[in-house]
Amino acid sequence: MIHMVRLTAPAVALLACGVAYAQDIDPDVLKAQAGTYLVAPEDGRAGCRMTLETDMAIGGYSLSGQDSCIKVLPAFAEASAWNFDGDGGLILIDAVREVIARFVENEGAPMKTEDGAPLLLIAAPDGVDRLPTYGSLAGAWTMRRPGGEKLCGVTLDGNAGADENAPLSLSGDCTAAVTGLKLTAWHIDGFRLTLMGDSGSSLSFDMRADGNFDKSKEEGGKPLSIVRR
The missing domain is CATH 2.40.128.10 (Lipocalin)
Known part of the structure; x- marks a missing residue:
């Protein structure tokens, strides 16, 4: 109401x-x-x-x-x-x-x-009529380059704590560039997904119309995506 x-x-x-x-x-x-x-x-x-x-x-x-x-x-x-x-x-x-x-x-x-x-x-991607939630994003994802190179498997837990962060886990075949970030938690704010590490490292992604995510432009560096498995 x-x-x-x-x-x-x-x-x-x-x-x-x-x-x-x-x-x-x-x-x-x-x-x-x-x-x-x-x-x-x-x-x-x-x-x-x-x-x-x-x-x-x-x-x-x-x-x-x-x-x-x-x-x-x-x-x-x-x-x-x-x-x-x-x-x-x-x-x-x-x-x-x-x-x-x-x-x-x-x-x-x-x-x-x-x-x-x-x-x-x-502001929302075309065709999207609702905000993503911890529950809707929970599950298995793949972090990859746009050309298809897989960098890591990421599993998002849908149970957020009082700090509005939820746990995540990485697959055992992640590249060194990903494991070095020591990612352990994630947060959703509007259409922005942020992966966070214990050492203060983080990566932010913005949702696409298809429900997958591309690395935020503010992050710089090579393009990177997170897609649903």
Whole structure:
């Protein structure tokens, strides 16, 4: 269930002068935030996509695609505009300027609601309608180069601890480059999978449309993938 978020005093002031506030936004910031996003429950249930646009609307900026939310997140089908909340986050509002949801900025992580069951606002691979979870990713994977060279077998345990990390194990035929990382745990954050070692080493991967993962561009080095066995 989506809980309606009631406005705080700053938010009331923000919406009361939505046009004036919008005119103060740096156009580059606006363009950077605009785009198509998946709104989806953190627990892996289906979500829906909507596009944040740069045209002016009552209370903020226009959006489209919200009709796709009617079955899975019906409250979001009523969204008519979006805006920045003044604290680094983002709000979706309906036609009478009631806030439907507030997505809070999380440093280094996707924006997320804090009210009720968490929902993420996140860029997603084409065709993907839900977030991966520890349970859905648990099982046997293969780490390999795009050309097919196998580097290691990786088994992900689906039981995450209080620190939101879950154990992993490596096959006995891993290359030295992989064993040297001493990987022992993994973490999922949105569509990013991170493998971690006891010594502080880590490797991050981003999910593809087919459910497999490619090494994050920020990692640098040679291309690397993790594919389901």
